[in-house]
Amino acid sequence: MITKEKRIGKITRVYGNMVAVQIDNVVVQNEVAYIWHRDERLKAEVIRVRANTAELQVFESTTDLCVGDKVEFTNELLCVELGPGLLGQIFDGLQNPLPLLAEQYGFFLKRGAYLTPLAEDVEWEFTPLVKPTDKVRAGDKLGFVPEKIFKHYCLVPFGWQGIYEVIEIVPLGRYNLKTPIARLRDTEGIIKEVYLKQLWPVKIPIRAYQEKLKPTEPLVTKMRLIDSLFPVCRGGTYCIPGPFGAGKTVLQQLTSRHAEVDIVVIAACGERAGEVVETLKTFPKLIDPRTGRPLSDRTVIICNTSSMPVAARESSVYTAVTIAEYYRQMGLHVLLLADSTSRWAQAMREMSGRLEEIPGEEAFPAYLESRIASFYERAGIVRLNDGSIGSVTIGGTVSPAGGNFEEPVTQATLKVVGAFHGLSRERSDARRYPAIDPLISWSKYKAVIPEKYRQRGIEVLRRAYEIAQMMKVVGEEGTSLSDYIEYLKGEFFDFVYLQQNAFDPVDEACPAERQKYTSEFIYEILEAEFLFEDKQNALSFFQKLRQLFRGWNSSVWQSEEFRTIEQQIRNLVEEKRLKKEPHHA
């Protein structure tokens, strides 16, 4: 039994970010403990218990710690605060607000400095939605406050079991996070208070909903290669493995800007600080075309960069997914972008090594696969208690060692995701962005363009690749004209449809409607038969076509310029097209 008395232990071993603590009392697996060193108080988590020794991972640097330092156990699992004020915030892996830390401690992250994630004194305009005697259960809406452009619902705490009766609810007015807004009574007659915020342990999924549904509705990222060929669904999962320099992070950044979702949670996990800085400095200035508000208004950033303590890296992905689930509970569509899940896996590996566990492949722990699977399983589209629909979509990047997809993290991830966007060095070296390799990528979801067009596109790419390989052996002169044209068609499709210029204000985001329109036109060209005198002739035709299409892609949708260029392309195509009987459509 855990009693109310303080449970104190003493450090016996320090090794990297792991300490062993001797304690003559009860210990809870995964409970949070604090290490006292002089006037510092360092957060740690129990990760293994053996006899009367508990092993803890420390979320801070362990420099200076001594054998004999006091450790206090708390009986709380690692939790996050959920409530209004999360949007637009930048947290570290333990949900410390970084801007506030900077205000108080300056340039550096001071060890042992923890701040409350949500400002407690800020008042929110609360509108009640229930009245006394109403019956409610976990996840039900009690009222809402406006947060940025959303209605932020105040929900019955997710961990409460059974049916509750509303005894009291505050009237319309302004309340802060410390004031109870409702009192509920359970069937046993015990009365509990509800606040605007609640706590939730990060490693446990929130399950306060009716049912989990099958993801079917496409999540438009406005990247043609993804939406048209390897789509993602709301509530689905996808992964982006790729060697360094292939553009994983740029792809994630573009997605976070353009994806058609309500809220984006970015988990910068063990990656470069510079990239996070770019996001957090530019998002407040970028206007979301769909809402007319800054992008930061719909974004939460969880940032544990590579030089920040390793143990907090592991918790950062869980913190992020818990916040994503929280907004899902309000009937919103949330996209979680985790960059990179390999760093998270490496954090597990470091810990496992220190615990001297028997290593699996490449020294990753044996439980790697199940941890990855249970993380991605937290994605999903759900029907909430009141019938509304909310979703969490998870997109994770993977940084495989040596760019080799055979490694354990990539393989474990591929088993559980619904779409695979494999980046390749060859494509990025040739500056073909986004560098998603269409020959290895796949998706189990439905595309925004008709399946017929999609199939034709993939087919022409495969064929062009085969011919290109063949040409390497037999040379251009050994290739038949018809094969050569097929090859050019594949290259054409790649250049004008798959590739997108991230620095062109129009081309960087291609809406679904435009994708449907363009893909139909391209399908026509791919299906058309052309008449060329020789290969040189064919090459220069496709070069011209490509040139025109580039201009077309960067012209504003349905503008004067757009229509002019389209007509030019049609004329060019008609010129060279093999005329057939009119019944050929």
Next chain:
Amino acid sequence: MHRVYTKIVQIAGDVVTVEAENVGYNHIAEITTQRGVSLAQVIRLDGKRVSLQVFAGSRGCSTGDRVRFLGHPMRISASENLLGRIFNGSGAPLDNGPALSENLIEVAGPPVNPVKRVIPNKMIRTGIPMIDVFNSLVESQKLPIFSIAGEPYNELLARIAIQAEVDIIILGGMGLKYDDYLFFRDKLEEEGALSRCIFFVHTASDPTVECLLVPDISLAVAEHFALQGKRVLVLLTDMTNFCDALKEIAITMEQVPSNRGYPGDLYSQLAARYEKAVDFDTAGSITILSVTTMPGDDVTHPVPDNTGYITEGQFYLKNGVIEPFGSLSRLKQQVNGATRPDHRTIMDTMIQLFASYRETLEKQAMGFQMSAWDKKLLRYGKRFEKEMMSLNVNIPLEKALDLCWEILADCFTPEETGIKPSLIEQYWPNRQKKKGQIVV
């Protein structure tokens, strides 16, 4: 009062274990052996057993040697007095000057709060077209030169250092050959830059483990100056030696190796150093240029591989030139939009065409007939290699861009380049004049 312990119970590799009490993790100790005094650092505490890595190596250590704990982590003196001085890997003077002890700062300090960083936006001009045009170097960037042994990487490093406009240059040498050390010193002296340089040099003849401190010391000093508003350039050569020292210690400590014997935390260890590169909000900056030699020219080797995931790009030095494929500056987009409107287009077009040229070369090597297009590409590729890639070229960015247009116009028609018509109109060199030269 610092306590002295004499009960050394184990000596294995360069790690000694002593029985002691009240010792802080990562603290520094002095071990007095018959060969002299060496610094050592606590790397594991287990009850009374304290394991220390001995920077001068454990050779000659006896079980009766004295270990004195200093009661704090590694510190280094940081002040103006460091400028123009040369120290060894532990911070002791190598130049017959006095040892410094004022204003001691702790090395390997806490990470920078990301919100106190600014987006890097100042280009560092080097006069090397392969860098300025294709992969611009940016202040506060961390960028390694990937290279095989024998390539002129130290020459390249020195050349960038001299041409870059920075306030202070710090050279951290790890396993540096003595002649290379002399080369750096003489080169910087020749250019009159020595008075703004600080050297922390661990040479190839010093004990391997001693190089472990070099990056931390160099970067701690750099941070000190950057906080005072200085723009600091840190050169680290060669980080592969640093990683090998880490590996040696990890194996001695019986850690489970993850990949080719390297410890599982190699990524975090490297990141802790490289991430010190920063552009402070309202203060100075640290730019890190390092060298990572790739054993067997294998970029998938754990050291270059982990480095590549941390740094903001890499320069790939091969056959004496910066290879356009594989080389990358991730921050170039922050600066190359503001240089000249044609910069980005030229950069992409030139590289795409160069990729086609390489394919053509392969075809040619296999003895295939060259089409008219192939011939154009060959002509283009030759000019590109000679006038752009060679490290002898030293021209400012604008001149280099003009030269790119000239090469394009000499080899291709505008349509063949795939460049947007608006840019063609503005920059394509006078077609009348060049017409005669176009090979059709």
